[in-house]
Amino acid sequence: MEYREFKGTQVSRLGMGTMRLPRIGDKDGAPIDYDRAEAIIDLACESGVNYFDTAWPYHEGTSEEFVGKALVARHPRESFNLATKFNIRANPDFRYVFETQLERLQTDHIDFYLVHAVMDNSIDMYLESGCIDYLNEQREKGRIKHLGFSSHAAPANLKRFLDANDWEFVQIQLNYLDWKYSTTHEEHDIIAAAGLPIVVMEPVRGGRLATLTPRANAMLQEAHPDWSIASWAMRWVRTLPQVQTVLSGMTTLEQLKDNVATFSDDMTLSDDDLVLLETARDAFHDELIVPCTACRYCTETCPAGIDIPEVLRLYNKIKMGSQTSRAAIEALEGGHPGDCISCGLCVGNCPQGIDTPSIMAELAEMPASNAMTRSIPKKA
Numbered sequence: 001m002e003y004r005e006f007k008g009t010q011v012s013r014l015g016m017g018t019m020r021l022p023r024i025g026d027k028d029g030a031p032i033d034y035d036r037a038e039a040i041i042d043l044a045c046e047s048g049v050n051y052f053d054t055a056w057p058y059h060e061g062t063s064e065e066f067v068g069k070a071l072v073a074r075h076p077r078e079s080f081n082l083a084t085k086f087n088i089r090a091n092p093d094f095r096y097v098f099e100t101q102l103e104r105l106q107t108d109h110i111d112f113y114l115v116h117a118v119m120d121n122s123i124d125m126y127l128e129s130g131c132i133d134y135l136n137e138q139r140e141k142g143r144i145k146h147l148g149f150s151s152h153a154a155p156a157n158l159k160r161f162l163d164a165n166d167w168e169f170v171q172i173q174l175n176y177l178d179w180k181y182s183t184t185h186e187e188h189d190i191i192a193a194a195g196l197p198i199v200v201m202e203p204v205r206g207g208r209l210a211t212l213t214p215r216a217n218a219m220l221q222e223a224h225p226d227w228s229i230a231s232w233a234m235r236w237v238r239t240l241p242q243v244q245t246v247l248s249g250m251t252t253l254e255q256l257k258d259n260v261a262t263f264s265d266d267m268t269l270s271d272d273d274l275v276l277l278e279t280a281r282d283a284f285h286d287e288l289i290v291p292c293t294a295c296r297y298c299t300e301t302c303p304a305g306i307d308i309p310e311v312l313r314l315y316n317k318i319k320m321g322s323q324t325s326r327a328a329i330e331a332l333e334g335g336h337p338g339d340c341i342s343c344g345l346c347v348g349n350c351p352q353g354i355d356t357p358s359i360m361a362e363l364a365e366m367p368a369s370n371a372m373t374r375s376i377p378k379k380a
């Protein structure tokens, strides 16, 4: 296992996220399958992983209790770093949350504590709540060893929150797809300029980068037949010097073994690998995305009154992993995908030859709470 020093502590570069633990019967919403989840925790410890990340809302509020029982109560406290978070939307009473977290986690201190999921629409709630002063006090008392925050905010708000306190680390979504097609690169540079280490979430984009399109997969497999597609994403993040630890929300022992192998060999990406990965990434992106230019040649003749380019823009966001865009399509004024009568007028008017009726049919079948992956891109 590869380690990186953080203020005198050797922290594993692979961290275990506990938001996707196995559930009983593998059913959405079912309780954590303690036997299988404990086996993952135990093997992670044996493999040298020493950073474990949980949060108040994970697994419908049961992840912290599980981590307390499976990790803290069963392994020497000094052998791992414990990370958890305060989420103001889940419960704004930060004093109650923190005290309860110590109880749930069966510990008297949290090694890495984060203000959770700072977003453009929650940044002021956090800044005005008083939680930062309270958490600084807990740090002074030694109940928090290191204080940071996780961000999904736009770069300007990330910088604003960064400047608001003496933070020690920042957690962001970082992967090779978002590096080019979202604001990740800019976020990375803001944090690097502040000299803070980065904890990475969504390195495989909620699983979206575990399997690419057939052409992109083939490019990567030909270069390194023994590497999984997901491991390319982990290796890419591993090459970034500002990255302290890469979190992976592991559900199976196989995922854990693959990740441990990735962080235990000397096989970082060569310059040729990096060029190839960029080529595969762009091929994946271009094959995935509907090339609508928003010319609107199709809209006037649509008998269903559908704002076709806006629907296609949101469809592309769904393909890139957005959880909210399907609902956003239903909220549009005018017609909706289910109103499409497959007349084909839009296809005849489209310079790009986009098969809009098929896409409308696909969307009509898709539930409004789509969850193709678990992450939300910041720009299409």
Ligand code: SF4
Residues within 6 Å of the ligand: 301, 302, 303, 304, 305, 306, 308, 339, 340, 341, 342, 343, 344, 345, 346, 347, 356, 357, 360
């Ligand atoms: S096929 Fe559907 S989206 Fe296209 S013009 Fe006809 S009703 Fe509108």
Ligand code: SF4
Residues within 6 Å of the ligand: 291, 292, 293, 294, 295, 296, 297, 298, 299, 308, 309, 312, 349, 350, 351, 352, 353, 354, 356
């Ligand atoms: S005509 Fe084609 S490219 Fe133009 S807005 Fe409609 S779907 Fe998009």
